[in-house]
Amino acid sequence: MSNFPQRVFSGVQPTGNLHLGNYLGAITKFVDLQQTHDCVFCVVDLHAITVPQDPKALKSSIREVTAAFIAAGIDPVKHIVFNQSQVSAHAELAWVLNCVARIGWMNRMTQFKEKAGKDREAASVGLYAYPVLMAADILVYKATHVPVGEDQKQHLELARDVAQKFNLDYSESIAALGLGETFFPQPEPLIQGPATRVMSLRDGAKKMSKSDPSDNSRINLSDDADTIASKIRKAKTDPEPLPSETAGLAGRPEADNLVGIFAALQGSTKAGVLADFGNANFSTFKTALVDLAVASLGPVTAGMKRLVADPAHIDAILCDGAERADAIARKTMNEVKDILGFVRAKSA
Numbered sequence: 001m002s003n004f005p006q007r008v009f010s011g012v013q014p015t016g017n018l019h020l021g022n023y024l025g026a027i028t029k030f031v032d033l034q035q036t037h038d039c040v041f042c043v044v045d046l047h048a049i050t051v052p053q054d055p056k057a058l059k060s061s062i063r064e065v066t067a068a069f070i071a072a073g074i075d076p077v078k079h080i081v082f083n084q085s086q087v088s089a090h091a092e093l094a095w096v097l098n099c100v101a102r103i104g105w106m107n108r109m110t111q112f113k114e115k116a117g118k119d120r121e122a123a124s125v126g127l128y129a130y131p132v133l134m135a136a137d138i139l140v141y142k143a144t145h146v147p148v149g150e151d152q153k154q155h156l157e158l159a160r161d162v163a164q165k166f167n168l169d170y171s172e173s174i175a176a177l178g179l180g181e182t183f184f185p186q187p188e189p190l191i192q193g194p195a196t197r198v199m200s201l202r203d204g205a206k207k208m209s210k211s212d213p214s215d216n217s218r219i220n221l222s223d224d225a226d227t228i229a230s231k232i233r234k235a236k237t238d239p240e241p242l243p244s245e246t247a248g249l250a251g252r253p254e255a256d257n258l259v260g261i262f263a264a265l266q267g268s269t270k271a272g273v274l275a276d277f278g279n280a281n282f283s284t285f286k287t288a289l290v291d292l293a294v295a296s297l298g299p300v301t302a303g304m305k306r307l308v309a310d311p312a313h314i315d316a317i318l319c320d321g322a323e324r325a326d327a328i329a330r331k332t333m334n335e336v337k338d339i340l341g342f343v344r345a346k347s348a
């Protein structure tokens with residue numbers, strides 16, 4: 001089963017402003033994974049059109065996410081960075097996998113229910129099929145490891161189910177073509193470290209989100225140092241000083257969140273942060289957090305600004321990444337066509 005070479009795939013949607021949650025929950029994890037894995041990082045623009053969108057904003061968002069990847073330290077030469085719509089195999093494989101996934105499976109997807117809201121009949125078919133496209137993203141590279149947040153775990157389980165059913169449904173054809181015992185791997189989630197889930201600065205029970213009406217609830221990657229400082233100073237806390245052990249964070253969501261953010265920015269753990277700040281009051285802790293946040297985010301936000309100012313350069317990076325991604329995805333897609341029994345054009 002595990003004779004697949006290790007490969008990481010992950011995607012970030014180009015929808016609106018990037019914030020600290022995207023940075024700590026996803027992008028910095030990607031940066032670390034480059035040391036140990038071959039990585040494919042995708043700006044998932046096909047996913048972005050499952051809800052109403054503005055074409056101008058989409059284009060600048062695609063470039064903004066790419067700039068964030070690179071400013072944060074993702075190497076687009078050693079690894080692959082591209083936008084999904086440039087590699088047509090994603091949409092092609094998604095169609096095939098739509099015919100593998102069952103309606104019953106899709107009806108259990110909690111994110112669809114949340115996003116579609118009350119008027120489910122008015123949601124796009126794309127929003128419903130979104131998890132299958134995500135499965136295609138991963139499987140078209142035969143990726144073995146997928147860094148995702150908690151909220152994407154169910155989608156990753158669906159990807160595993162789809163892979164397994166495809167392997168099973170077509171096992172004879174796969175064997176006859178000599179494509180191995182299992183064609184698609186079972187992709188594993190990678191969810192680790194502090195601040196995988198960054199919460200709102202105004203309410204420790206809610207995820208930090210670009211759609212929160214209060215801008216003070218989040219730190220945007222476009223915020224300057226003064227704005228970052230003011231948002232941290234205004235962040236909700238409770239009246240107690242910090243505990244000296246992590247057990248003391250239970251039932252204190254705001255304290256837990258700020259300590260988690262500190263740990264993630266510092267590359268340490270919550271326990272380590274509390275060893276330094278146990279019994280400190282929030283004003284002392286927040287002063288240290290402001291300094292740390294400004295020092296660690298400053299170079300990233302400055303790098304993003306520089307990159308975004310040169311869209312031709314970003315587009316060239318995306319085109320190069322797409323060519324290399326396409327070479328891998330095309331091979332899988334040709335194999336899939338053979339497995340299914342399609343007659344196909346001679347591949348290059």
Ligand code: TRP
Binds near residue numbers: 047
């Ligand atoms: N659905 C993911 C999110 O909203 C983004 C995504 C799309 C993704 N395709 C993916 C993540 C493949 C991991 C792997 O966060």
